[in-house]
Every structure is written in C-alpha cells, then in structure tokens.
Amino acid sequence: MLKTSVGIRLLSTSRKSVSVVGSGPSGFYTVCRLLSKSKEPLDVTLWERLPVPFGLSRYGVAPDHPEVKNCEDTFSRCAKEFQTRNASGHTFRFFGNVDIGKDIKLEQLLNSQDAVVLSYGCGGDHKLNIPGEDTANGVFTSREVVSWYNGHPSFARNEKLSSFNWSRVKKVGIIGNGNVALDLARVLLSNQIGEVWAQTDINPLALEKLRTAPIEEVKLIARRDFLHSKFTNKEFRELWELERFGIRGVIRPEFLDLHEIDEANTDRVLKRRVEMITEYMLPFDQRTKKNYKKHRPPKDGFNKQWEMDYLKTPLMINSDAEGNLKSLTVCANKMTPDNRVERLSNQTQDYEFDVLITSLGYGSNPLDEFKSLNIGFVKNHVANKQGAVLNTENEVIPGLYAAGWIRKGSSGVIASTMADAFEVADAVLRELPTSQPRKQSTIDVSNCSFTTWNDWLKLDAEERRRGQEQGKPRDKFLSASEMLEFLNKK
Ligand SMILES: Cc1cc2nc3c(=O)[nH]c(=O)nc-3n(C[C@H](O)[C@H](O)[C@H](O)COP(=O)(O)OP(=O)(O)OC[C@H]3O[C@@H](n4cnc5c(N)ncnc54)[C@H](O)[C@@H]3O)c2cc1C
Ligand SMILES: NC(=O)c1ccc[n+]([C@@H]2O[C@H](COP(=O)([O-])OP(=O)(O)OC[C@H]3O[C@@H](n4cnc5c(N)ncnc54)[C@H](OP(=O)(O)O)[C@@H]3O)[C@@H](O)[C@H]2O)c1
Incomplete structure (x- = not known):
C-alpha cells in the first residue's frame, strides 16, 4: 500500500486528463471506453471510496449469480492493458480507499483535470x-x-x-x-x-x-x-x-x-x-x-x-x-x-x-460540495443533460459528467449501465479537445492511505487462495482495516 507525503502529478502539460469517481460498472465501463477509443494519449484516474473496485458487481449482485460478475474480467483486462504505458500512450491509475468529497475534494479534481465523470452510484436507502x-x-x-x-x-x-x-x-x-x-x-x-x-x-x-x-x-x-x-x-x-x-x-x-x-x-x-x-x-x-x-x-x-x-x-x-x-x-x-x-x-x-x-x-445523495459548487441534484440523481452535469440554473457545467446510477437513479442492469457509460465516455472524448484550461497541475494525496491496482491484485489473489482452500471462488476480506493490514504486511 502506498502512502505518499507529497502531492502527485496526475497530468502533464500536453496530455488530457480525466478523473472518474466510483469504480462500479459505470465508472469502469467509462474508463475502458475512454482508453480504448481515445486517439490522443490520455491520463485516466479512477477513484474509489473502498480499498477494492467493482461496486455493486462485487457487493450487490447475488452470490449465487457469479456469471453476472463476468464484467469484472473485462475491467481487469482493461486495467492490465493500460496500467503501464503501452503503444497507445495512455496511462491508467486506480486510487482505492479515497472518498471523493472527503479525502480529496471534488473541487480539486475539477481544478486539475480536463474532465471529471461522477459515477459514484446510489449508496443510500x-x-x-x-x-x-x-x-x-x-x-x-x-x-x-x-x-x-x-x-x-x-x-x-x-x-x-x-x-x-x-x-x-x-x-x-x-x-x-x-x-x-x-x-x-x-x-x-x-x-x-x-x-x-x-x-x-x-x-x-x-x-x-x-x-x-x-x-x-x-x-x-x-x-x-x-x-x-x-x-x-x-x-x-x-x-x-x-x-x-x-x-x-x-x-x-x-x-x-x-x-x-x-x-x-x-x-x-x-x-x-x-x-x-x-x-x-x-x-x-x-x-x-x-x-x-x-x-x-x-x-x-x-x-x-x-x-x-x-x-x-x-x-x-x-x-x-x-x-x-x-x-x-x-x-x-x-x-x-x-x-x-x-x-x-x-x-x-x-x-x-x-x-x-x-x-x-437504492437512494442516492449529493456530495457535500454540491452546494458550494452549485451542482444540481434532482430526484435521486445528479442533474444532467445526456450525462453533462447541470448547475442549479440548468446550465451545463463544462468538463463535469455523470454516468450510471448517479446519472439516472437506481435503475438498470449492468448491460444498460454499460451503454450509459459508453454514451458519457463518447461525449467526454468529443468535448476534450476544447476543454477549459486547468487551474492546478497536481492533486494532493498526501493525507490519503490509498490502494493501487497492484494492491487490489494482491487482495484478489489472497481472497481466491483462501476461497480455493474451502472449495469456493473467493473468501472476501470483510473490512477495510483487514484489507489494509494485509497489504501493510506484504
Ligand atoms: C442488490 C442488487 C443486485 C443486482 N443484481 C444485478 C444482476 O444480477 N444483474 C445485473 O445486470 N445487474 C444487477 N444489479 C444492477 C447493477 O448492480 C447496477 O446496474 C450497477 O452496479 C450500477 O453501476 P454504478 O457504477 O452506477 O454504481 P455502483 O455499482 O454502485 O458503483 C458505485 C461505486 O462508487 C463508489 N463510491 C461511492 N461514493 C464514492 C465517493 N465519494 N468517492 C469514491 N467512490 C465512491 C462505491 O463504493 C461504488 O464502488 C443489481 C443491483 C443491486 C442493488
Ligand atoms: N438479476 C438482475 O438482473 C437484477 C437483480 C437485482 C437488481 N437488478 C436491477 O437493479 C435495479 C434496482 O432494483 P430494485 O429491485 O432495487 O428496484 P426497483 O426495480 O425500482 O423496484 C423497487 C420496488 O419498490 C417499490 N416501491 C418503491 N417505493 C415504494 C413505496 N413508497 N411504497 C411501496 N412500494 C414502493 C416499487 O413499486 P412500483 O413498481 O409500484 O414503483 C418496486 O416494486 C433494477 O433495474 C433491477 O432490474 C437486476
């Protein structure tokens, strides 16, 4: 597990950068689409509140429906392909255990990225x-x-x-x-x-x-x-x-x-x-x-x-x-x-x-900063027009998008969530060339104990190992502290 004491650079001067908030199906499908379709090299960062990815695929889909979780294989293949810079020139980074709005302010993302996609789902009742x-x-x-x-x-x-x-x-x-x-x-x-x-x-x-x-x-x-x-x-x-x-x-x-x-x-x-x-x-x-x-x-x-x-x-x-x-x-x-x-x-x-x-x-909630940033929130979802987020006066906020359940409310299966994420990613790619100049060049993660994609791979391997001993696909870590403790020992 990585804990840095300095701000990290999440963008370069020439490349466009996109941050995606929430690593459930909508966030991950957005990431995959951005990375597979962008002709220009992109820096894509995926932020997740939990130390581990996949949202409701991991924590909603019923345990007796393992085939539904196959989307996780697609996400893992995408992460593997872009984790290290390949011929495409893209970079992909995963920051788990980071709660956007608390550990890192949404405003910081908006100031330092060319586009931000909110895909943080519906975590209420x-x-x-x-x-x-x-x-x-x-x-x-x-x-x-x-x-x-x-x-x-x-x-x-x-x-x-x-x-x-x-x-x-x-x-x-x-x-x-x-x-x-x-x-x-x-x-x-x-x-x-x-x-x-x-x-x-x-x-x-x-x-x-x-x-x-x-x-x-x-x-x-x-x-x-x-x-x-x-x-x-x-x-x-x-x-x-x-x-x-x-x-x-x-x-x-x-x-x-x-x-x-x-x-x-x-x-x-x-x-x-x-x-x-x-x-x-x-x-x-x-x-x-x-x-x-x-x-x-x-x-x-x-x-x-x-x-x-x-x-x-x-x-x-x-x-x-x-x-x-x-x-x-x-x-x-x-x-x-x-x-x-x-x-x-x-x-x-x-x-x-x-x-x-x-x-x-499931019910959803606005992030605390929505008020100060004048971001609209109506009837269980972020106010948006085809994924472009609106302010409280119904005007498009340049560079801010919403995908998945937080875009439309808690309805839709993984397949429709994928279609929704692709639509939003395509809009991001269309609008990136004319994105507004960024105010900041770094995101300060000095106060975060974040997990990386490699950390997730270690947790995943351990869960599978323990599961195999009991004849089941995995034996999940049951708390964030157990996950972080395991990573700290590694
Ligand atoms: C109980 C249940 C069972 C389901 N079963 C099926 C099924 O069998 N088949 C099917 O096709 N569909 C199923 N679905 C629907 C499917 O799960 C959804 O379509 C899909 O998960 C929505 O994806 P999402 O990314 O929008 O939201 P989520 O999957 O909820 O992902 C949101 C992610 O954002 C993270 N997050 C939240 N707040 C923050 C923050 N502030 N900062 C950073 N990260 C944050 C969350 O931890 C989560 O990982 C089911 C849904 C439920 C509730
Ligand atoms: N296997 C799968 O593919 C799978 C599994 C799980 C979930 N999902 C998907 O996930 C999404 C969410 O599923 P969900 O079951 O949580 O939600 P849902 O499909 O929206 O169902 C909610 C239920 O609650 C009822 N309801 C809501 N408010 C009520 C109130 N005030 N009083 C009485 N009843 C009320 C609704 O009734 P009304 O119809 O009258 O509004 C409806 O029956 C859906 O798109 C679903 O298909 C898919």
Missing part, C-alpha cells in the same frame, strides 16, 4: 416514511441485508443484523417486487440449502446467522397489480424453479384476472409472464409446456413458500412491548383506468412478520 420504520427491531432495508450477505466492508459485521435473533424468524415480509426483492426472497428461502451456497462467496458470518432461521414463508408486497410487477421474467422464473427443493410459489387468484389483458396491445415480455404464471400455477403433472416442467418437486423437500401479494400500501409497522416487529398494517389499493394507484383507506389488515425488509430501490 429509500424510505416509506411510515410509523415504526426506523424503530421496530427486525426491520431492515434491502441495501443493509444485501450488503451484509455480500460482505461489504461497512456491513459484513453489522451489529443490527448480526445480533438479531434469526432463529425465531419464520415469516418474512418484503415490500416491493423489483429484482432485488426477488434476490432477497431467493436467498432467504434457500438459507438452509447447503448446495446453493457452498460454492459461493457469500459472507460466511451472515450465512451462519441466516441458516438458523426456520423460514416458512416470504411474502412480497406490491402497491400495484400483477401486470405492473417490477421484476423481470428471468428472475421470476428462477424463483419458481425453487420448487425443485419443495419451495412453492403462490399468487392468489384475485390478483390474476388475466382475461382483462388486451392481447393485441400486450408486449412480448408481458405475454411471456402471463404464460409463465398460468403454467406454474398448475399442479406439476397438469402443465402442458415442457419448459415449465423442468424440476419435479421432491416428495421430501422443504415445506416453504413465497407469495406475491398485490395492491397493498404499507401504512404502519407495529411492534410488541419489547420493541420487536410484530406486524405490518396495509390498506388495499385499486388501479385506476389511467394506471394510478388509488388507496382504499377503509380496507386495512395486519400481516404478522418476524422480519420485514423494505426493498424500494
């Missing part, structure tokens, strides 16, 4: 803003639970989750039915199936706790109807396929009045979803399409189920005298002809749960 949400013991956000089981350095040993008594959890409620909610349902329902987790990099401390939970039922609660479900078909199907372990899906018939569907105006994806639900709801032997008869439910499998509940708005979270979660009060909704949700406030009911997870999408 959306709230329901209902009574009990912040006080009942047993209520978690999706980001807390996902970061915990994925071993995120700030959550791997999270006290609230680790000290919670999972051994009494039979009924789980999840609010929202996006793909993260489905990930959570799948992880929780298969908590005791060794073969699912043995060869994954799931946080072993979290798995140990989760395993103790005798979970019988997970209910996913949506405010809209089945046709407006937020999940995608592939993930929905994966949930149904848990029937190979005896874990069944339930959707009550009242939510499946699919005769109302206007066939002519229904898109292919929705038609497929309707076909899927129609077949899966039938007993195994009555299904006619081979596609939905892959795994015969075992006779001696688990007796667990998940349920998709619809047309409910959460009103209140109720706890017992000790402050433990007891139930969730919801009211029924109906969809209006113009597809708005209308509450039927007099139709309320209580659902009893032992754990409740709010899975409402």
Whole structure:
C-alpha cells in the first residue's frame, strides 16, 4: 500500500486528463471506453471510496449469480492493458480507499483535470416514511441485508443484523417486487440449502446467522397489480424453479384476472409472464409446456413458500412491548383506468412478520460540495443533460459528467449501465479537445492511505487462495482495516 507525503502529478502539460469517481460498472465501463477509443494519449484516474473496485458487481449482485460478475474480467483486462504505458500512450491509475468529497475534494479534481465523470452510484436507502420504520427491531432495508450477505466492508459485521435473533424468524415480509426483492426472497428461502451456497462467496458470518432461521414463508408486497410487477421474467422464473427443493410459489387468484389483458396491445415480455404464471400455477403433472416442467418437486423437500401479494400500501409497522416487529398494517389499493394507484383507506389488515425488509430501490445523495459548487441534484440523481452535469440554473457545467446510477437513479442492469457509460465516455472524448484550461497541475494525496491496482491484485489473489482452500471462488476480506493490514504486511 502506498502512502505518499507529497502531492502527485496526475497530468502533464500536453496530455488530457480525466478523473472518474466510483469504480462500479459505470465508472469502469467509462474508463475502458475512454482508453480504448481515445486517439490522443490520455491520463485516466479512477477513484474509489473502498480499498477494492467493482461496486455493486462485487457487493450487490447475488452470490449465487457469479456469471453476472463476468464484467469484472473485462475491467481487469482493461486495467492490465493500460496500467503501464503501452503503444497507445495512455496511462491508467486506480486510487482505492479515497472518498471523493472527503479525502480529496471534488473541487480539486475539477481544478486539475480536463474532465471529471461522477459515477459514484446510489449508496443510500429509500424510505416509506411510515410509523415504526426506523424503530421496530427486525426491520431492515434491502441495501443493509444485501450488503451484509455480500460482505461489504461497512456491513459484513453489522451489529443490527448480526445480533438479531434469526432463529425465531419464520415469516418474512418484503415490500416491493423489483429484482432485488426477488434476490432477497431467493436467498432467504434457500438459507438452509447447503448446495446453493457452498460454492459461493457469500459472507460466511451472515450465512451462519441466516441458516438458523426456520423460514416458512416470504411474502412480497406490491402497491400495484400483477401486470405492473417490477421484476423481470428471468428472475421470476428462477424463483419458481425453487420448487425443485419443495419451495412453492403462490399468487392468489384475485390478483390474476388475466382475461382483462388486451392481447393485441400486450408486449412480448408481458405475454411471456402471463404464460409463465398460468403454467406454474398448475399442479406439476397438469402443465402442458415442457419448459415449465423442468424440476419435479421432491416428495421430501422443504415445506416453504413465497407469495406475491398485490395492491397493498404499507401504512404502519407495529411492534410488541419489547420493541420487536410484530406486524405490518396495509390498506388495499385499486388501479385506476389511467394506471394510478388509488388507496382504499377503509380496507386495512395486519400481516404478522418476524422480519420485514423494505426493498424500494437504492437512494442516492449529493456530495457535500454540491452546494458550494452549485451542482444540481434532482430526484435521486445528479442533474444532467445526456450525462453533462447541470448547475442549479440548468446550465451545463463544462468538463463535469455523470454516468450510471448517479446519472439516472437506481435503475438498470449492468448491460444498460454499460451503454450509459459508453454514451458519457463518447461525449467526454468529443468535448476534450476544447476543454477549459486547468487551474492546478497536481492533486494532493498526501493525507490519503490509498490502494493501487497492484494492491487490489494482491487482495484478489489472497481472497481466491483462501476461497480455493474451502472449495469456493473467493473468501472476501470483510473490512477495510483487514484489507489494509494485509497489504501493510506484504
Ligand atoms: C442488490 C442488487 C443486485 C443486482 N443484481 C444485478 C444482476 O444480477 N444483474 C445485473 O445486470 N445487474 C444487477 N444489479 C444492477 C447493477 O448492480 C447496477 O446496474 C450497477 O452496479 C450500477 O453501476 P454504478 O457504477 O452506477 O454504481 P455502483 O455499482 O454502485 O458503483 C458505485 C461505486 O462508487 C463508489 N463510491 C461511492 N461514493 C464514492 C465517493 N465519494 N468517492 C469514491 N467512490 C465512491 C462505491 O463504493 C461504488 O464502488 C443489481 C443491483 C443491486 C442493488
Ligand atoms: N438479476 C438482475 O438482473 C437484477 C437483480 C437485482 C437488481 N437488478 C436491477 O437493479 C435495479 C434496482 O432494483 P430494485 O429491485 O432495487 O428496484 P426497483 O426495480 O425500482 O423496484 C423497487 C420496488 O419498490 C417499490 N416501491 C418503491 N417505493 C415504494 C413505496 N413508497 N411504497 C411501496 N412500494 C414502493 C416499487 O413499486 P412500483 O413498481 O409500484 O414503483 C418496486 O416494486 C433494477 O433495474 C433491477 O432490474 C437486476
């Protein structure tokens, strides 16, 4: 690990320099595109708050979806190719463990670089803003639970989750039915199936706790109807396929009045979803399409189920005298002809749960300096026009861009995030030749204990080595201090 006592030079007089803030898929795809497309030699610097790269690919994507993390191979190949100056003349540098806005001011980057791309993602939570949400013991956000089981350095040993008594959890409620909610349902329902987790990099401390939970039922609660479900078909199907372990899906018939569907105006994806639900709801032997008869439910499998509940708005979270979660009060909704949700406030009911997870999408925050730098921030993202960041008067701020989730809010898969990053990188390359003169020539990193790309390679090799000993792809370091300690010993 490098700790310098002098400012480092991140630019030369003749070459253009670009800093990218955040090394998740959007930041790394931006870097790769800049380096592979620029005809002029470029100095590209990637800043990351954590000592390690890859953002939600490493700390969001479910541990039983390792193929999704293949993008990390692309990023690693790109870093390797440009880490030392090759024929292209580009340079690439990674600074991990540096929080832009705190350790290094954004203003410093803006003054010393020809372009800055913000790609720092959505690191917060959306709230329901209902009574009990912040006080009942047993209520978690999706980001807390996902970061915990994925071993995120700030959550791997999270006290609230680790000290919670999972051994009494039979009924789980999840609010929202996006793909993260489905990930959570799948992880929780298969908590005791060794073969699912043995060869994954799931946080072993979290798995140990989760395993103790005798979970019988997970209910996913949506405010809209089945046709407006937020999940995608592939993930929905994966949930149904848990029937190979005896874990069944339930959707009550009242939510499946699919005769109302206007066939002519229904898109292919929705038609497929309707076909899927129609077949899966039938007993195994009555299904006619081979596609939905892959795994015969075992006779001696688990007796667990998940349920998709619809047309409910959460009103209140109720706890017992000790402050433990007891139930969730919801009211029924109906969809209006113009597809708005209308509450039927007099139709309320209580659902009893032992754990409740709010899975409402990730929230984002402006950096502290946005105010003093007059950078616009609206509705969960940086104000921008096609990636060019706007000030609070809606004017483009020259040389400042946004990509990925911080550009658009917490929606989109890795493939769409890549397309977004490429669009922004292309705009940067178009505008670099006319960038404004820089005010400073160096960035002072004297107060930072930063990690380099080579440091990451050492951590990566160690995680893989430890994982191999246990028959899994990697065994993650579970805190930033353990990572830095390991590097200091090397
Ligand atoms: C739980 C979950 C599961 C998902 N599963 C899938 C899936 O299976 N398939 C799929 O295609 N997509 C999946 N996605 C979506 C995918 O993860 C996103 O599309 C993608 O990660 C967004 O990339 P990003 O770079 O914009 O943000 P992020 O991945 O969040 O990256 C942002 C990076 O910025 C860093 N950062 C934050 N603040 C600072 C700062 N001040 N200074 C420096 N660095 C900073 C963060 O540490 C992080 O590394 C999932 C998302 C979630 C939440
Ligand atoms: N395997 C994969 O490909 C994968 C896995 C995980 C995540 N992802 C992607 O990552 C992105 C984020 O996923 P996500 O599931 O976190 O978010 P999401 O897809 O936006 O889903 C959020 C859910 O929360 C509900 N919600 C939001 N605010 C609410 C409120 N106030 N009250 C009640 N319900 C509320 C939404 O309902 P409404 O629909 O009514 O707004 C929706 O059901 C998505 O693009 C997703 O596809 C992909």
